[in-house]
Structures are given as structure tokens and as C-alpha cells.
Amino acid sequence: MSPNRPITPSTLSPKDLPWQIDWNKSKCTLCGQCTTVCPVKAIELGVFRKRKVKTPIGLMTPPENEYSIFYGIRQKTDPAFSCIGCGMCSMVCPNGAIMPRRNDEKDKLCFHKNAGGKPRTRGGRRNDNDSLLDRIKFIRISMLTDPALDAGRHEFDLRTLLGRVLPPEEGLKTFREQGWAPPVREIYPLIIGGMSFGALSPNMWEGLQMGVAYLNEEMGMPVRICTGEGGCPPRLLRSRFLKYVILQVASGYFGWDEIIHALPHMKEDPCAIEIKYGQGAKPGDGGLLMWHKVNKLIAAIRGVPAGVSLPSPPTHQTQYSIEESVAKMIQSMSMAWGFRVPVYPKISASSTSLAVLNNLTRNPYASGLAIDGEDGGTGAAYNVSMNHMGHPIASNIRDAYLNLARLGKQNEIPIFAGGGVGKNGNLAANAAALIMLGASGIQIGKYIMQAAAGCLGSESDRCNVCNIGVCPKGITSQDPRIYRRLDPEKVAERVVETYLSFDTELKKIIAPLGRSTSLPIGMSDALGINDKAAADRLSIKYVV
Amino acid sequence: MCRLFALTSQEPVSPMQAIKALDVMREGHDGSGVGLFLSGLSGPFEDLKDCPVLSGIFTTPGIRRLDQFMMDHDFMTKYKTSTRLSEDPPTGTPKRDVYLARAYEKPEAWKHLSPEKQEEEMVRIRLQLRRMGEANNDMTVFSFWPDTIMIKELGDPLAVGNYLQLDRKEFDARVVLAQGRQNTNYAINLYACHPFFIQGICTMTNGENTAFLPIREFLESSNILGYEGYQSDSEVFTHILHFTLKRLGLDIDAYKHIITPLKDRDLNNHPDGPFLKQLKETCRKLIIDGPNCIIGCLPDKSLFMVQDSKKLRPGVVGGRPGMYAFSSEVCGLDAVLPDRDVTKDIQPMHLDTVIVPPTRQEIRICRQTDPLHLQH
Ligand code: SF4
Ligand code: SF4
Numbered sequence: 001m002s003p004n005r006p007i008t009p010s011t012l013s014p015k016d017l018p019w020q021i022d023w024n025k026s027k028c029t030l031c032g033q034c035t036t037v038c039p040v041k042a043i044e045l046g047v048f049r050k051r052k053v054k055t056p057i058g059l060m061t062p063p064e065n066e067y068s069i070f071y072g073i074r075q076k077t078d079p080a081f082s083c084i085g086c087g088m089c090s091m092v093c094p095n096g097a098i099m100p101r102r103n104d105e106k107d108k109l110c111f112h113k114n115a116g117g118k119p120r121t122r123g124g125r126r127n128d129n130d131s132l133l134d135r136i137k138f139i140r141i142s143m144l145t146d147p148a149l150d151a152g153r154h155e156f157d158l159r160t161l162l163g164r165v166l167p168p169e170e171g172l173k174t175f176r177e178q179g180w181a182p183p184v185r186e187i188y189p190l191i192i193g194g195m196s197f198g199a200l201s202p203n204m205w206e207g208l209q210m211g212v213a214y215l216n217e218e219m220g221m222p223v224r225i226c227t228g229e230g231g232c233p234p235r236l237l238r239s240r241f242l243k244y245v246i247l248q249v250a251s252g253y254f255g256w257d258e259i260i261h262a263l264p265h266m267k268e269d270p271c272a273i274e275i276k277y278g279q280g281a282k283p284g285d286g287g288l289l290m291w292h293k294v295n296k297l298i299a300a301i302r303g304v305p306a307g308v309s310l311p312s313p314p315t316h317q318t319q320y321s322i323e324e325s326v327a328k329m330i331q332s333m334s335m336a337w338g339f340r341v342p343v344y345p346k347i348s349a350s351s352t353s354l355a356v357l358n359n360l361t362r363n364p365y366a367s368g369l370a371i372d373g374e375d376g377g378t379g380a381a382y383n384v385s386m387n388h389m390g391h392p393i394a395s396n397i398r399d400a401y402l403n404l405a406r407l408g409k410q411n412e413i414p415i416f417a418g419g420g421v422g423k424n425g426n427l428a429a430n431a432a433a434l435i436m437l438g439a440s441g442i443q444i445g446k447y448i449m450q451a452a453a454g455c456l457g458s459e460s461d462r463c464n465v466c467n468i469g470v471c472p473k474g475i476t477s478q479d480p481r482i483y484r485r486l487d488p489e490k491v492a493e494r495v496v497e498t499y500l501s502f503d504t505e506l507k508k509i510i511a512p513l514g515r516s517t518s519l520p521i522g523m524s525d526a527l528g529i530n531d532k533a534a535a536d537r538l539s540i541k542y543v544v
Numbered sequence: 545m546c547r548l549f550a551l552t553s554q555e556p557v558s559p560m561q562a563i564k565a566l567d568v569m570r571e572g573h574d575g576s577g578v579g580l581f582l583s584g585l586s587g588p589f590e591d592l593k594d595c596p597v598l599s600g601i602f603t604t605p606g607i608r609r610l611d612q613f614m615m616d617h618d619f620m621t622k623y624k625t626s627t628r629l630s631e632d633p634p635t636g637t638p639k640r641d642v643y644l645a646r647a648y649e650k651p652e653a654w655k656h657l658s659p660e661k662q663e664e665e666m667v668r669i670r671l672q673l674r675r676m677g678e679a680n681n682d683m684t685v686f687s688f689w690p691d692t693i694m695i696k697e698l699g700d701p702l703a704v705g706n707y708l709q710l711d712r713k714e715f716d717a718r719v720v721l722a723q724g725r726q727n728t729n730y731a732i733n734l735y736a737c738h739p740f741f742i743q744g745i746c747t748m749t750n751g752e753n754t755a756f757l758p759i760r761e762f763l764e765s766s767n768i769l770g771y772e773g774y775q776s777d778s779e780v781f782t783h784i785l786h787f788t789l790k791r792l793g794l795d796i797d798a799y800k801h802i803i804t805p806l807k808d809r810d811l812n813n814h815p816d817g818p819f820l821k822q823l824k825e826t827c828r829k830l831i832i833d834g835p836n837c838i839i840g841c842l843p844d845k846s847l848f849m850v851q852d853s854k855k856l857r858p859g860v861v862g863g864r865p866g867m868y869a870f871s872s873e874v875c876g877l878d879a880v881l882p883d884r885d886v887t888k889d890i891q892p893m894h895l896d897t898v899i900v901p902p903t904r905q906e907i908r909i910c911r912q913t914d915p916l917h918l919q920h
Binding site: 142149154161165166168169170171172184405516517520521525 | 752754755756757758761762765766767787791792794804805807808818819822823825826827828829830831833834835853854
């Protein structure tokens with residue numbers, strides 16, 4: 001290497017990168033598909049020099065060097081362009097000539113992903129494969145008196161309530177006196193959690209909405225989807241499909257104007273209003289839609305200029321305290337829809353979740369609480385927030401439920417759990433575990449991106465470029481050239497398939513427990529775990 | 545699965561009748577215990593209708609503590625049964641010092657209390673006695689209520705019945721609930737034996753209540769006197785009934801709507817649809833989930849039977865005006881009422897509540913899809 005070759009502290013070799021490109025010269029036809037599709041431009045066409053030693057027969061002529069050049073694929077080593085392992089190149093290569101390979105040692109890139117003094121932001125996941133939920137087992141199989149139920153033949157009623165449920169005496173009194181009772185919706189316990197129109201591509205959004213509509217109208221499953229912050233396309237606000245939608249308002253109030261203005265034109269009430277105070281991906285941090293994704297459409301819906309980053313503050317700055325928020329915001333949102341729509345806050349799981357919950361129990365207008373565990377989130381976040389902040393969901397939900405049980409208010413304020421549900425693919429098992437720990441329902445985000453749209457991200461820092469609008473699958477990009485890769489019809493189909501199979505699996509779990517007419521909320525006697533500390537912490541059985 | 549038998553009769557009958565029925569059904573229970581609830585008592589108790597009757601099992605020191613306690617609370621014994629038991633209890637039955645059914649005159653101070661307050665006081669006394677017993681292991685109190693005797697003992701029902709000489713006149717009753725126990729608890733606990741009783745409401749069950757834990761958590765947290773100490777997964781059924789009648793002020797036909805609510809599409813067509821939807825929603829935590837047959841007795845001495853839709857084989861109710869019996873098996877019914885018109889037997893299906901009112905002249909069936917009986 002020439003001495004004046006620019007080697008800086010951040011000069012890395014391919015070996016230092018988390019992903020290395022295996023490129024097979026003999027298979028490659030140089031069609032250029034991989035370099036075109038690569039979302040981060042990690043590979044480029046390269047010119048290589050080749051030396052061949054020519055040894056002629058006989059002793060007279062000495063061997064010679066013959067030089068030639070050839071073209072091929074070269075991996076960039078600039079940290080800004082490092083391969084993210086998405087594998088799109090291998091998907092488009094007609095000859096199977098290219099494939100990313102994970103580094104066999106800890107990469108050095110992590111020390112350099114802060115060019116310009118900006119810490120790394122990314123979309124996606126917490127990048128930790130460990131999941132306590134996966135370790136919980138269902139240990140109660142009813143074989144005592146009657147044979148267990150048959151998941152395939154018995155009729156099941158897998159629904160949950162969203163909304164404040166009055167205690168029995170009060171409920172009946174209110175009914176008799178024809179008083180105001182808080183609105184309650186009967187919904188499917190698996191909710192597509194808040195992913196904004198802005199975070200997701202229009203095609204992805206449309207696909208999810210279509211899938212949800214199909215599930216409701218054709219399959220009779222009252223599935224609900226939350227918009228996330230950032231508004232809702234005006235057409236949806238004025239359509240009959242709004243009843244399947246939970247509208248989210250967050251501290252940025254993005255898109256909220258549009259919603260308010262659509263109020264007089266709404267044919268249907270939305271399913272509910274979710275007020276976002278916190279999220280699992282970045283507890284204590286606000287929303288973050290980076291400028292890459294703020295195109296004209298998004299700018300119009302959110303009422304902002306195009307091409308600027310849109311961070312929402314972590315706090316609702318118009319409000320003095322969470323107590324005030326609970327009192328004012330929940331009430332004013334309820335009022336906007338004539339007290340016919342459940343309104344509930346969403347917070348990130350933390351050691352103060354209980355305090356928020358306690359506040360809610362005393363507020364007659366609070367309809368529930370969504371708690372998002374540390375694994376939650378799909379949108380952009382600082383690496384450090386995503387990986388190191390927040391509270392896992394299982395123990396947080398458990399504490400919340402047991403706290404309600406102590407007050408005699410379990411299931412009166414339904415708790416919805418999100419964050420890391422199905423992160424290793426075990427969606428039904430994780431959801432059932434959370435329900436039995438006390439959740440009334442489950443919110444999923446990443447799982448549905450993965451299942452319905454083939455998101456490439458994994459829990460080992462693969463892909464994760466959702467934030468910069470270059471999503472290789474077109475799921476989280478606002479660039480039409482990219483998102484047209486995603487067929488909304490196919491997404492809808494996958495949403496339906498995902499829900500139907502979830503439904504079967506959930507039945508397979510709860511039927512042997514002998515449950516069919518009500519969700520086994522809080523049925524912790526069915527749970528076991530092979531970790532004494534976890535068992536004690538969750539008040540479930542310790543099994544080895 | 546436990547075997548259940550209940551009788552309601554114009555003329556007082558011996559509880560041994562019910563025990564005989566259990567014996568016929570012995571294939572279905574392991575003889576690990578028997579539970580009896582007697583009400584509509586005759587003989588000496590007949591004239592003491594107002595006096596709370598204490599029933600339970602005591603050790604000799606226990607009875608001394610009981611006497612002291614009752615004296616301290618100004619109760620005066622009006623009548624007590626005493627039995628000289630043979631030396632050796634039957635196999636499986638522990639040797640006990642005293643089985644007690646004793647009627648007390650209420651304390652002077654209660655005179656000024658409303659009937660509700662008095663009922664509450666009786667529950668409080670029973671709970672205090674239960675706790676005392678649990679602390680010293682010297683008393684097991686099953687009930688403290690007028691016109692009510694409960695007996696529970698380990699061992700084969702027939703053997704226990706003979707041993708306790710239950711065919712004596714003083715035990716004759718117009719309402720008898722009996723359970724032959726199939727023990728599924730790890731340790732045999734007398735309190736876990738059916739039937740369960742609270743303030744004139746008594747039920748027994750066979751089946752499995754898979755929603756036991758969340759229901760128990762709810763009941764325990766409701767701060768209602770007596771909702772505690774659950775030893776059996778079906779004990780909560782009695783308390784749900786108590787909750788339905790006493791707390792919600794509803795009638796027995798609402799009970800089934802609480803424990804096994806209708807599907808939404810049926811509710812939409814129901815004359816009381818909106819009310820029942822509200823009931824289903826607010827009482828969702830009381831939904832029992834599991835195959836269960838419940839037989840019970842209400843404060844007015846009506847008997848009833850309901851089952852969950854998952855119960856594969858329903859119980860059966862039959863008899864003639866003046867005497868009806870509820871049984872988990874037909875053979876039990878045959879043993880006690882062989883001359884009834886079997887074509888009039890009723891096997892309640894999953895929507896039915898079968899009720900024999902205190903007049904004992906007919907069997908009333910209320911279907912869940914029918915209008916509610918009582919609506920204020
Ligand atoms: S794996 Fe993805 S990021 Fe890496 S080179 Fe291939 S297309 Fe580019
Ligand atoms: S495929 Fe798209 S949505 Fe999935 S991790 Fe990559 S950039 Fe994010």
C-alpha cells in the first residue's frame with residue numbers, strides 16, 4: 001500500500017464491518033442488479049487488475065507477467081456505506097453470485113457510526129434475541145374431570161374489551177338509571193399498534209388497512225389498527241373503515257388538525273383515541289420522523305414543510321403534568337366525540353408505569369392503558385435509546401395487573417401490552433403469556449411488518465434503515481420508486497393469513513386450558529418458567 | 545368427577561336417602577369424602593327457625609373454646625344434637641371428638657339490628673370461628689345460619705352416614721344437598737368439600753373451573769364479607785351466586801347470564817338484550833369457563849341446576865309434585881324416586897336453568913334466550 005494512502009482512524013477494512021459481501025466472480029454476469037438495488041450503496045462496480053504469470057515451454061524465454069483488467073463488485077468500507085446485511089442483492093441476483101455474510105467477530109463499525117458527532121439513529125429493533133416471553137410455558141392442561149376442549153371443533157369467543165368497564169353494581173345501576181356509561185368496544189385481542197402514516201409507506205399502510213377491513217367484514221374478526229402519530233389520510237377519516245381504526249395523538253400533534261377538521265364529516269366514530277406519552281422503542285424520547293421521509297404528501301398530512309425532520313417532543317408541552325393530562329386531555333378528546341369513543345394513554349414501560357395507572361383508575365373517562373415494553377417500536381430512534389432504555393414488558397404488565405387486582409379493578413381498566421411480542425416468531429405464545437399475566441390485549445408492530453411485508457430486519461442488527469427512507473422492501477419508505485416494490489394487495493392477504501393462523505394457535509393454547517368463552521386474562525396459574533427469579537417476580541410457577 | 549344429589553320434599557326426609565343415591569353412583573366418586581347441606585329442618589330444629597345453627601367438627605379443647613367464645617358473645621344454646629359414636633370410625637375417616645349441630649338464641653344486643661345486619665353478624669361470627677379453628681386446628685365450622693346444618697367428613701359417604709347415624713329424626717330435612725367426593729386436591733381438606741354455603745345460599749358442583757384464579761382474585765378484592773379462604777376451584781360459584789342475588793339484586797335466572805353469558809348474536813335477538821349486554825360486559829370477570837354442573841339452593845329453598853355448554857353429560861332432574869330430586873346421574877334418581885314418571889325427567893341443556901320453587905309442585909325451566917324473569 002502506498003505510504004500516502006489516506007488511512008484515517010475511521011478507515012475500516014471489510015473485515016471490520018458487521019457484514020461482508022461474498023461475491024462469486026465466476027458466477028457473476030455483471031448485470032448490475034445488486035448495485036442498483038442496494039439501499040445503502042454498499043457495493044459498487046469495481047475495476048480489478050489481474051496478473052498472470054506466463055511460462056512458455058522451453059528454457060530460452062523467461063516467464064512473463066501478463067496484466068489484464070476485469071470488472072466486478074466491490075464492497076465499500078466507508079462506515080457511511082457499510083453493508084447492512086439486508087440481502088437484497090442476493091434476492092435480485094439472477095445467478096446467485098452474491099450474498100452478505102455476517103462477520104465472525106464483533107464488528108468495529110460500532111465505534112465509528114457517529115460521523116459528524118451525531119450518534120447513530122436507526123429504525124427497527126432492539127437487537128437482542130433474548131425474550132423472557134419465549135421462556136414462559138403453559139403448564140395447565142385440563143385433564144382432570146372432562147377432556148380438554150378441542151381447538152378445532154369447539155366454538156371460541158376470543159374477544160376483549162377496550163374501554164373502561166364499570167364494576168358490576170355500578171354498571172347495572174347506570175343502566176337502570178340510563179346514566180352515562182363509558183364507551184366500551186369489543187375487539188380482537190391482537191391490535192396492530194401505532195405505526196404512522198409517515199413511518200410506513202403508503203402501500204404498506206393501504207395493505208394493512210385493507211387486511212384489517214377484510215378481517216372485520218369477511219372473517220368476522222374485530223381487528224383494530226392504530227394510526228400512530230402523524231394523522232390519517234383524509235379519505236380514511238371520512239370512510240366507514242374508520243371504525244376499525246384507533247387514532248393516535250402524540251405530543252407533536254402531527255396530523256391532528258386534519259382529524260379535527262374531518263370530525264363533522266365522519267360517518268363513523270373511530271374505535272378509540274390513543275394518546276401517546278411514551279413508546280417502547282425510545283422511552284423518554286419523542287417521535288422522530290427524519291427529513292428523508294417527509295415528502296410532499298407527508299408534509300401535507302402533517303401540516304409541515306417538506307424535507308425537514310419532524311421530532312415530536314417527549315412531553316405534551318401544553319400540559320403541566322401527567323395528572324393534568326389525564327384529567328384534561330382524556331376528557332377533551334372524549335368530548336370531541338360526544339363521550340362515545342374510548343380514550344386511553346400509551347406509555348412506555350418503566351418503573352413509573354404504576355403511577356400512571358393509579359391515576360387512571362381514578363379517572364372515570366380513562367378507557368385503558370397501553371404499555372409498550374422496551375422491545376417496542378418500528379420507527380426511528382437513537383441507537384442508545386433503543387438498546388438501553390426502558391423496562392421489559394412482562395414484569396411491568398404483571399405489576400400493573402396485580403396492582404389493579406389489589407384495588408379490585410382488574411379488567412376495569414384494560415391494559416394493552418406491546419413490545420417484543422413475537423420477536424422470535426412465537427406470536428401466539430407470547431401474546432397468550434401476556435394475557436395470562438394480565439394484559440387484556442396485545443399490540444404488535446414489527447411482527448406485522450415482518451409477517452405481512454417481509455421486513456428484512458432481525459434481532460441482530462440487520463437492515464434497520466427504516467428511518468432514512470430507503471427501506472429495501474418498500475415498507476418504510478416514502479419514495480415511490482422504492483415503495484412500489486410492495487404490493488398492497490399482497491400485504492393485505494398476508495395480514496389476513498397472519499391473523500387467521502394466530503387465531504388457530506391461540507385456540508390451541510387456550511383450549512387445553514379449558515377456556516373458550518372468555519379470554520384467560522390473569523390466568524397466571526397456567527404459566528410456568530424455568531427460572532426461579534423470574535417465577536417469583538412474575539408470581540407464576542417455577543418449573544424445571 | 546364428584547357425584548351430586550339433591551332432594552327437595554314436602555315431607556322431611558332422611559339425608560340417608562341422598563347418601564343412598566350417592567352410593568348407587570359410587571362408580572363416579574372415590575369415596576374420599578361426603579358433604580351434606582340440610583335445610584327445612586324438622587324435629588327439634590323446626591321450632592327454632594330463627595336461631596342460627598352452628599355446625600362443624602370440634603376437638604374437645606375446641607369445643608371448650610367455642611363455648612367460651614359463644615358465651616362471650618352472649619349466645620345461648622337452645623338445642624344441640626349429641627351422638628355417641630362407635631369406637632372405630634370407618635376406613636378413611638379420622639377419629640373426631642365432636643360433631644356439632646347446635647342452635648343458639650341470638651344475643652340480646654342483636655334485637656335492634658336490622659335483618660341484614662344480623663345476617664352480616666352471623667357471617668362474621670362464622671369467619672371468626674373459622675380463623676380460630678385454623679389457628680389451633682381444633683374446629684372446623686361449616687355454617688352458622690338458621691335452619692341449616694352442614695356436615696362434611698372424609699370417607700365413604702354411606703359408611704360416614706351410618707357412622708354418624710344420620711338417619712336420626714333430628715336430621716330429617718326438606719332440602720338435602722349431598723356430594724360424594726372425587727378428591728382432586730393434593731391434600732384432603734375438609735373445607736374444600738362441597739357444598740359451599742354463604743348466607744342461605746348453597747351450591748355444589750362437579751366439573752372443573754378453569755377461570756378459578758382470576759375469579760377468586762376478583763371476589764377477594766371486592767371487600768365483601770365472607771369472600772375469602774377459597775379452598776376449592778368451585779367454591780367461587782357459590783359466591784358468584786351470592787354476588788348476583790345480594791349485591792346485584794338479580795334473580796336466579798340472571799345467574800346463568802353471568803357465569804355463561806350468551807353469544808353476541810343471541811344477545812342481539814334477546815328481549816332483554818341491552819341489559820344482558822351490560823351484564824355480560826361488567827360481569828365478564830365472573831364468567832366461568834369449563835365444564836361444570838352446578839346444583840344449588842337459594843335462601844327461599846328453591847333448588848336449581850345449571851350447566852356450562854362444555855358439560856358433555858348433563859345432570860338430570862325428576863320427581864313428582866311434592867318431591868323432586870336433582871342428580872348428576874340418572875341412576876341416582878332411580879334409586880330415590882323409582883316410581884316417578886321418567887318421561888318427565890329433565891336434562892337441562894346448556895341454556896337452561898332448572899328451578900324447583902319452594903312450593904315443590906313443578907319444575908320450572910328458564911332458558912337463557914327467554915325474557916328475564918325479574919326486571920326492575
Ligand atoms: S446485503 Fe443489502 S446492503 Fe449489503 S450489499 Fe447487498 S443489497 Fe447492499
Ligand atoms: S426491511 Fe425496511 S422496514 Fe424492515 S428493517 Fe429494513 S428498512 Fe426497516
